[in-house]
Amino acid sequence: MRSALLQPRTAARLFATLLCLGLALTAQAGKQERMVESSLLISGHITISADGKVLSHRLDDAETLPEGIAALTAHLASKWTFEPAPLGDAKASRSRMRLLYVARRQDDGKVALELRSANFGADLPKEARVRLARKSTQIQYPRALQQNNVSGTVYLKIRVGRDGKVMNIDASHVNLRTIGGENKMALWRNLLSSASVKAVSSWTFQPPTTGPDVDAPHWTGIMPVSFNAYAELDPQPGKWESYIPGPRKVIPWADSQGLTADQTDALTPNEFHSPGNSRRLTSPLMGG
Secondary structure, three states, rough: OOOOOOOOOHHHHHHHHHOOOOOOOOOOOOHHHOOEEEEEEEEEEEEEEOOOOEEEEEEHHHHOOOOOHHHHHHHOOOOEOOOOOOOOOOOOOOEEEEEEEEEEEEOOOEEEEEEEEEEEEEOOOOOHOOOOEEEEOOOOOOOOHHHHHEEEEEEEEEEOEEEEEOEEEEEEEEOOOEOOOOHHHHHHHHHHHHHHHHHHHOOOOEOOOOOOOOOEEEEEEEEEEEEEOOHHHOOOOOEEEEEEOOOOOHHHHOOOOOOOOHHHOOOOOOOOOOOOOOEEEEEOOOOO
C-alpha cells in the first residue's frame, strides 16, 4: 500500500505531537520507538451509486480535524469504486464511513501517512443491528497493569447465536499504548485479551428484530475493548492516538465471514460491529 510523505517541517511537528498522545514511554522507549504508530479515526457518511461510484461524502466535524486530513480524504474518495448493488437495485446507497489514518516515522526521519483501514457499513437503525443486552460479568482491568498505567485496545471477534449468547470468541490482536520489552508486551497483551474474552463470553446480545440480517442463523462481528489507565486519554474520533500494533491472529471461523484486516481497526471501541451490510471497496484505499 502506498504512503503519503509529509513535508519535513509538518512531519516533525506531527510526530513529536503523536508521541505525546496517550503513550506511556518506559526506559526502553528509545530502542522501541520505531515500533510506534499513531492513528486518527474519523467518521462520516458516503453515498454510493448503484454501479459503485462515489457520489458524495461528508465527514463528521470536518472543521475540527487536523490540517489536511479533510482534503486528503476528499482526494482519495474521488478515486474509490465499490462493488455494484444487487441486480435490480438501481438506488444509490448511503453508508456510514469510518476511516483510520496511520502515521509512522521511517528510518530516514520522514513521516509516512497512510489510510490503513476503512469500514463502510449500512446506516441501519439500532433495531436492525446486533446490540449488547446484558453484561453477566464486568471486564476486569488486570490490577497489575492498571497500577502500572498499561493501556491498550483488544480487538475481539465474536459469533452470536440466535439466542443472543456468544457461540465463539477470540482476540484478533491487541494494540498497546504503553511501551515495554518484547516479553513484557507479550504478557500484557495476553492479560488484556484473556480478561476481555473471559468476561464477554458470558454476555448476552440482542439480535436484530428487523432489517436484512434478521433471519441469519448467527451473526459474526468485531468488538474493540479499550483498557485505559487514563480516562481522559480514551481514544476519541478525530484525535490522534499513539500505540504499538500487535501481531494479528488467524481465526478461521471469523476470517471466513468477511472480517478482513482492512476493516477491524476503523471501528469505535466498545461496540459490536458486523460487516454483513458493508459495501465492499474494489479499488485501493490509497488510490491506484
